[in-house]
Amino acid sequence: MPSPQQPDRQPVSVNFNELLKLDPTLQQPQPAAAPPPTVILACPYCKASVASDAPFCPACSKMLDSVHKGGELLHGRYRILELMVQHGGFGRVYDVVDTVTSTSYSLKQLRSDMGLRPKDVELFKREGTILSLIKHPRVPRFHDSFSENGSHYLVMELIEGNSLSMHQRDVGPMSEAEVLAFLPQVLDTLEYLHGLNPPVIHRDIKPANLMRTREGRVYLVDFGNATTYNTTASGGRGLDGPLRDRTRIWTKGLAAPEILLGEVTYPATDLFSLGLSLIYLLTNSHPLGLYEARKGQYLFSDKVCSPAFKAILERMVALPVQERYQSAGEVREALRAASLI
């Protein structure tokens, strides 16, 4: 209840005092080149305003966007082993063990510290839906999804490996042989995804979303931005047409022009991003810097790969969709024809 002396100010100042106690760095005077602003969000339970870094809602004192600790039991069956990713694009990732079957899984928690818009929840749930439709040995298998205490969770196959972007950061550029060793696997995965009915377009292929296990299997992960052709979706252009989807998640420098200029997707959209990712891995320089605007193509050194492979890569990253390979199968055919695989 607000006190009679300061009817309006009281609740706000109490909140910030709490905040200051929790964060001792705030009590120090700070230089004028200011730190990023604290964001205030709605509590998912009582809709009161709460600072994003507050562990509790000051109004209803429920725990907010809880970072789970090792040993905690979720949904009555998933025991947390370890926090793997603290700030992913979509949230936190944990290693968990299903206490019913004693199997290890990966658990993804939708972050709510950025504020949960209906679109975020929809996308997160769509990731679960799309993953549950995919049964492929190199796509993490969907296991379970649930919502608990205002947080949303997705449980899927645990992949033990490093992403190719981590490999790139640690080791440097890849050789052509190394790229060709895993490329058929990714093409196979994409051929499967695009061959589903309706086709699934990943839309965010990049080195960070390709996970390589110790045995050399390369998984395609993070379907949070994936989409399916849907003829009934508003704005869809029918069976032959591309899907129009206004989701604005794309990775700078790796997204295809049709996503940027028209917000439409084709199977060749994934091949474009795959081609750019391969160029990125081979040259170790970001595609943003390789784009030659005059000619509308990507320029990179002849030394990083053989001329035959370069020609195939260049066709994969052509700007108009019709100038690209139309399917992953066509890319594989071209690689075979050049006796690269």
Place this chain on the structure above:
Amino acid sequence: MQNPSSNPNLDELAKHIENYVKANPDKFKNGIDPAQVPGVKPVPAPMVFRCAFCQKPVLSGSENCTYCGKPTEQTFKGGDMVNGRYLIEDLLVKRGGFGTIYAVTDTQTQKRLVMKQLQHKRQISPKNRELFKREGEIMSALHHPGIPAFHDAFELDGALYLVIERIDGLTVSTLLRERGKFTEADALDFFSQALDIFEYLGGHTPPIIHRDIKPANFMRSMDGRYYLLDFGNATQWRTRKLDEKVDMGPQREFTAIWTKGFAAPEVLMGMVAYPSSDLFGLAASVLNLLSNAHPLGLYEARSGTFLFPENTCSSALQAILSRMLALKVEDRYRNASEVREALREAKLLS
């Protein structure tokens, strides 16, 4: 305690939007914009800022810092005098993309001006400060009847100010929304006046590139003149990459202000801008005015071209706009003079 959501049940809201979109499929041919659904108001998330004086967190919307009691925001009222010279008439935009905008009168010359204010409350980051200063520098070098004249730039009590000529009129995007699509004659009038401005910008050495050309950045005055506004994103053209740190560098370094649908592919895919990038934006704007359809919905990905709806414009104008909208820079006209030449040849301009 503020209640940030006037609509407590977000699922219900989402359902309402979905139902409305299903009931009116024609309205949303080019994608769903929830703001166009009646009864839906976008709810901005309340923010906490740090007080400029004591660095403690302050809830946005509160007038004074809860700790030191100093005013968190210098919002001037009508009649206030700023810098001993500018008399505030009116608050035009409370929080634009870049601060607050006032209508002011210069008491020394009695000129009617616009004052842009970048508040310390808005957390003047080094990047914002640089952009704001660059806008002042670029505008002070420009003298053209189609560009608001620069008057003054100063820093006062931690806030940055830019004073420019006031134009009484409406933005072209507002005109489009209120009056519907432009006739070809109206669009050509706009096109020709805009080309004038781009010829002038291109005549600088090095040429000046605006980088955010869209109908919302053009203003039509009462007497029918068009003005190009908002040079906050403008740059001087360099033939090399705009940012040397492209390779593996931190991507936060990039100035990332663009408008989807009007930005040229090289801006999005390579972070480089050419004079013809502005012409791409101009052609997309003209296409937008002629068809009243968002360019995003007109892009035909298979061939990499833009589709013109039937009866948009004459085939001669369509050919010129299509060439301006080419994906490759080398396929486009190199500068505004070439476009004007082409329009003259097609007898679209005298």
